[in-house]
Amino acid sequence: MKRLLFFGNAGIGNFLQYLPAIRFLKKELPETEIHCAVLNPHLEEIAKSCDFVDAVYNSAEITPKLLFNNVKYDVALITLHDSYIYPVMITFLKRAKQRIGFESIAHWQNKYRFLLTDRIILDEIIKETSIYSQLLKPVGLIMEEENKPFFPSLESIKPLVDEWWERNLEGSIPIGLHVTTSPGQSWKNWGIDRFKSLSLKLIEAIPAVKLIFFGNSNDMPQLNKITSALQETHFINVVNKPLLEVGGIINKCSLLVCNDSGIMHIADAVGTKIIAVFGPTDHRLVAPVPPAEGIRCSIKCSPCYTFPGDQGKPMNCSHRICLENISVDMIFNKITKTLKES
Numbered sequence: 001m002k003r004l005l006f007f008g009n010a011g012i013g014n015f016l017q018y019l020p021a022i023r024f025l026k027k028e029l030p031e032t033e034i035h036c037a038v039l040n041p042h043l044e045e046i047a048k049s050c051d052f053v054d055a056v057y058n059s060a061e062i063t064p065k066l067l068f069n070n071v072k073y074d075v076a077l078i079t080l081h082d083s084y085i086y087p088v089m090i091t092f093l094k095r096a097k098q099r100i101g102f103e104s105i106a107h108w109q110n111k112y113r114f115l116l117t118d119r120i121i122l123d124e125i126i127k128e129t130s131i132y133s134q135l136l137k138p139v140g141l142i143m144e145e146e147n148k149p150f151f152p153s154l155e156s157i158k159p160l161v162d163e164w165w166e167r168n169l170e171g172s173i174p175i176g177l178h179v180t181t182s183p184g185q186s187w188k189n190w191g192i193d194r195f196k197s198l199s200l201k202l203i204e205a206i207p208a209v210k211l212i213f214f215g216n217s218n219d220m221p222q223l224n225k226i227t228s229a230l231q232e233t234h235f236i237n238v239v240n241k242p243l244l245e246v247g248g249i250i251n252k253c254s255l256l257v258c259n260d261s262g263i264m265h266i267a268d269a270v271g272t273k274i275i276a277v278f279g280p281t282d283h284r285l286v287a288p289v290p291p292a293e294g295i296r297c298s299i300k301c302s303p304c305y306t307f308p309g310d311q312g313k314p315m316n317c318s319h320r321i322c323l324e325n326i327s328v329d330m331i332f333n334k335i336t337k338t339l340k341e342s
Contacts, residue, residue, distance in 0.1 A: 001139060003033040005073045005096065008043035010081035011182055012243070012262025013286065014128065015043050016149035016269050018079060019050065021132040023150060024143050026052035035073070037062050037090065045243050049152035067093060074098065077135045078116065080105060080307060088112045100138045105131065108307040125284050125306060148289040151269035154248045161248035168236050169252075172210035175202065175335070176250055176267070178258035179226065180219045187314040188305070189259050190277040190323050196226040197328045198257070202335065203234050211235040212253060214246060214263050255338055257331065260286060260294075268292055273342065275334050279323035280314035282306040293334065297325040 006022060008015050026034055035055040036047045039062070047056045057066045067090065076091035078101035091099045092115050102110055103119035113119050118138040122131065133143035154161070179195040181188050202209050211230070213223050217240055227235055238249055247266050250256060255273035258264045260281045265288070267274050274292035282303040287294035296302065302322035304313040 001029060001032050001074045003035065003071065003073050004075045004077065005035050005037060005091065005094065006077040007079070007082045007087050008036050008038035008040055008047050009087055010040065010079070012042055012046075013149070013260075013265035014079075014081055015040070015046065016151060016262075016265045017128045017286070018132045019046075019150035020129055020147035021136055021143060023050070023052045024133070024145070024147075025136055025139075025141060028141050029139075035066075035071075037066055037087070039087065042243070046152060049244060050150075051152075062090070066090070072096075075100060075139060077101070079132060079135070080108060080110070083110045083112055085112065088115050091115075098138060100135050102131075102134075105307065108309065125282065128285050131285075149265045149269040151247050151266060152244065154244070154251060154270065157244050157248050161245060161252065164245075165249070165252055169210055169212070171208070173206060173208045173339070174210055174212055174253045176212045176214060176253040176256040176258075176263075176272070178214045178256065178261055178263040180215055180222050181259050181261055183218070185311075187311075187317065187320075188279055188281050188323075190279070190326065192222050192225050194328050194331075196229060198331055199226055199230060199235075201328065201332050203230065205332075205336070206339075209234070212249065213237050214239075214250070216240050254342065255335065257335065264288060273338055275331060275338065277323065277326055277331070278303070279320065279326075280305045280317070293338075295326055295331065295334065297322050299325070 033054045036053050037057045038044045038047050039059055044058050047053055073094055073096040075098045076096035080102055098118055099116045100118040101116045103113045103121050105122045106125050120134050129147045136143055199211055215223055247270050250267045250272050251270040253272050256267040257275045260276055260278055264276045268288040274288045276294050278294045278296040283294045283296055285306055299322055
């Protein structure tokens, strides 16, 4: 295999769970050129920081530089998050000899499966990292090693992060919080009021604690609902920083408390302890690797969101008891137990 194309099209967490399979492929087939077409602009920084990816095309470059160049691909990989007309047609127009993707995974069906040359069927829901490793089987690779989300090396930004940390957090007990969710997925948020109560409870119980709120500029109205009740010495916002810097800061946190989100998967990848709240989303697919904890309420209707196309269920849910039954005290007790153990 001379050249392979894959896509950076999903969320941050999905992409970090995809990268172990791509890295394994490069390790086993080091002569293969690996190209990535990044359709989600947030993923470009990560893709360009991976030493096993040889070329990256961002969304503005795909048509002029990818579609209309003379580069041919032996293999194109298409995940469930790439299974809509644009990425599938790119692989078809580039005449990739093997277009490998999923025909179905449990109840999810790929309506563009007829454009694939190699179709994979999975009957059961398994970890997302393991799902992506199935894409390697048609090229003769079996990935048996245990894997977790991959994040690029933090060595290059370590001096920058260390200087920032010394200036802002030295001597504190740093707890990261990610209190928002991806755009359009507010239905998986534990709730700003609960995160606010938790923050106040932590500051009262642990005098040396400093809360680090992660997000972007769109999250500021939600963050302000919490931080307006806190003294400035008790928190710091990490907003709109490059993802590599975010990873470096999360790596130094005592733990991260969050919803199911891309920030959760960054923490999982860099080895930070995690307490993540799960409601509608499927813990079987995306829960972080132990000893990180995914906290959930075991009720019959949860999880109700597993794959793209399932969002109608949580969006139309009238009760959200899968999240509401997870109390502030429950999360607080998990935090204090985790801090004592470490």
